[in-house]
Amino acid sequence: MIILTVEQTIQWMKEIHKRMEVNKEQLTTLDQAIGDGDHGINMERGFAEVVDKINNTDYDTVADVLKSAAMTLTAKVGGASGPLYGTAFLKMATALQDKEVNQQNFKVAIDEALEGIKMRGKAEFGEKTMYDVWYQAAAFLDSEKVEDWQELIEACQATIEDTRALIATKGRASYLKERAIGHVDPGSMSSFYMFEALVSVLELEV
Amino acid sequence: MKKVLNSTDQVVEEMLDGFVTAHADSVKRIPDTTVIARKDAPVSGKVGLVSGGGSGHEPAHGGYVGKGMLDAAVVGEVFTSPTPDQVLEGIKATDSGSGVLLIIKNYTGDVMNFDMAAELAEAEGITVEKVIVNDDVAVEDSTFTTGRRGIAGTVFVHKIAGAIAESGASLAEVKAAAEKVIKNVRSMGVALESCTVPAAGKPSFTLKEDEVEIGIGIHGEPGIERVPLQSANEITSTLVAKILADIDYTNSEVAVLVNGMGATPEMELFIVHRQVAKMLGEKGINIYKTWVGEYMTSLEMTGFSISLLKLDDQLKEALDGQSDAIAFRL
Missing domain, CATH: 3.40.50.10440 (Dihydroxyacetone kinase; domain 1)
Incomplete structure (x- = not known):
């Protein structure tokens, strides 16, 4: 049973953009504490471009929408976030090529995205990066049949709180060493908004 | 700003x-x-x-x-x-x-x-x-x-x-x-004042009136520690000592680059180089070639970095090769 249609995928991108717009200041403030202070600006700009692109294109498959998003993010966001999110969406697109999006296929797509982030960012779980949130989301999808997508949000939220206590060992926050403790990782936060947006459009498999 | x-x-x-x-x-x-x-x-x-x-x-x-x-x-x-x-x-x-x-x-x-x-x-x-x-x-x-x-x-x-x-x-x-x-090649820098990214409109970091950041990155990333402002010789000694401790430069020939980060006068960079040369001389390290000026800046950051490249014959010959690059004519 299909849990994500072309229409819903387009809606997902728009919902992400809405959240980046609303939380632009928050993401930038988080990044000023432990990074170079442009995460909110870059993510809002990137997803504005994604929405602009999909508004002007016709799509037949979910994979094509995701590929468009991947290419736009890669070319427009810059920094580390561009290639990381670009790779994540590109891997999802490749995994979903010629497939309908049921829970099983979607799980494989998230696993592929996770692998992509790991390869691009050379990250492991527990290093206070966006990888932690994607890792939890993938782990959540491992559970047999999802009864309530809200639980995915809760799983991601718990991870965000966990990153607060960590020392960063990857990314620009790593130069701060113990000075990073107590701060939420901005990339984890923007990833959280993506999953929150996803949950707002996903169907339950019945 | x-x-x-x-x-x-x-x-x-x-x-x-x-x-x-x-x-x-x-x-x-x-x-x-x-x-x-x-x-x-x-x-x-x-x-x-x-x-x-x-x-x-x-x-x-x-x-x-x-x-x-x-x-x-x-x-x-x-x-x-x-x-x-x-x-x-x-x-x-x-x-x-x-x-x-x-x-x-x-x-x-x-x-x-x-x-x-x-x-x-x-x-x-x-x-x-x-x-x-x-x-x-x-x-x-x-x-x-x-x-x-x-x-x-x-x-x-x-x-x-x-x-x-x-x-x-x-x-x-x-x-x-x-x-x-x-x-x-090994390098290390120090900042006396921050820079301001045009779109951000405010300084990337703040140092107290009498404070410097030893080991600053070229985007203002944190270094090793913040210490009270010292003399040119003292700051230079700290940087050079850290570089020399990292690889063995004994009896080697080196190229030196004293790099201004955007807002440090050449006058001060030469004062730095004077101390670099003195320290290398005392260690028996021979300076083959020196560059003093702005080569890798961080907008208008006040500060400088020191780079030492340990040379062999191949590197010396390549270093001497002709260059038409606008900022490195040779």
């Missing part, structure tokens, strides 16, 4: 425009990109050398484009890596069929964007190799972290790889020479 600007979101665009206008005899801009290339690129039979990174470090890297150094520099937003599509354009503009070497400074964003560009180029049938410069001894080196940053020592990589490439060497040989420089 007063700055000479028209609009904050056109900074890079207008700078590139001005740069190619000023140096139209030797460089060109690849249309609709942020790539500055040698006017005669791609140079037939020669390995292409491409570097780049965020802007705000002028003359890096556009100033190092020219015969004997880089074939192209790819420019990103201020302190932000250029995107893979732009780097790909730089690779395509400089590949003559002999392959392209990417010289990347070790920052998470730069490495990822250049990596993706390399993958895209390979998919188009271009052979690409890359080296990652990590000369900053202020940062702990460990396989579990992002590792050391690439700072002013990168200029020596451009110079030597450039000379080797100009001699007609293969991609593997040019890469090996670049790796040798990376293995033998």
Whole structure:
């Protein structure tokens, strides 16, 4: 049973953009504490471009929408976030090529995205990066049949709180060493908004 | 903060425009990109050398484009890596069929964007190799972290790889020479005052009136510690001691680069160099060549860095090779 249609995928991108717009200041403030202070600006700009692109294109498959998003993010966001999110969406697109999006296929797509982030960012779980949130989301999808997508949000939220206590060992926050403790990782936060947006459009498999 | 600007979101665009206008005899801009290339690129039979990174470090890297150094520099937003599509354009503009070497400074964003560009180029049938410069001894080196940053020592990589490439060497040989420089160059910096990214409009960090940050990164990333302002000799001694402790320079010959970060007068840089030379002399380290000036800036940051490159005969010869690069004529 299909849990994500072309229409819903387009809606997902728009919902992400809405959240980046609303939380632009928050993401930038988080990044000023432990990074170079442009995460909110870059993510809002990137997803504005994604929405602009999909508004002007016709799509037949979910994979094509995701590929468009991947290419736009890669070319427009810059920094580390561009290639990381670009790779994540590109891997999802490749995994979903010629497939309908049921829970099983979607799980494989998230696993592929996770692998992509790991390869691009050379990250492991527990290093206070966006990888932690994607890792939890993938782990959540491992559970047999999802009864309530809200639980995915809760799983991601718990991870965000966990990153607060960590020392960063990857990314620009790593130069701060113990000075990073107590701060939420901005990339984890923007990833959280993506999953929150996803949950707002996903169907339950019945 | 007063700055000479028209609009904050056109900074890079207008700078590139001005740069190619000023140096139209030797460089060109690849249309609709942020790539500055040698006017005669791609140079037939020669390995292409491409570097780049965020802007705000002028003359890096556009100033190092020219015969004997880089074939192209790819420019990103201020302190932000250029995107893979732009780097790909730089690779395509400089590949003559002999392959392209990417010289990347070790920052998470730069490495990822250049990596993706390399993958895209390979998919188009271009052979690409890359080296990652990590000369900053202020940062702990460990396989579990992002590792050391690439700072002013990168200029020596451009110079030597450039000379080797100009001699007609293969991609593997040019890469090996670049790796040798990376293995033998160490740097460290200090900041007295922050810089202000135009779009941000406020200083990237703040130091107290009498405070300096030892080991500052070129985007204002934290260094080792904040200490009260000391004399030029004392600060210089701290930096040089840390560099000399990192690799064995005993009885070696070195190239010295005393680099101003944007707002430190040359007068002060020479005072620094005086102490560098004195310390190296006492250790029996012979200075082969010296550069004092602005080579890798951080907008208007006040501060400087010191780089020491340990030389052998191959590196000396390459260092002496002719260069037409605007910021490194030799």
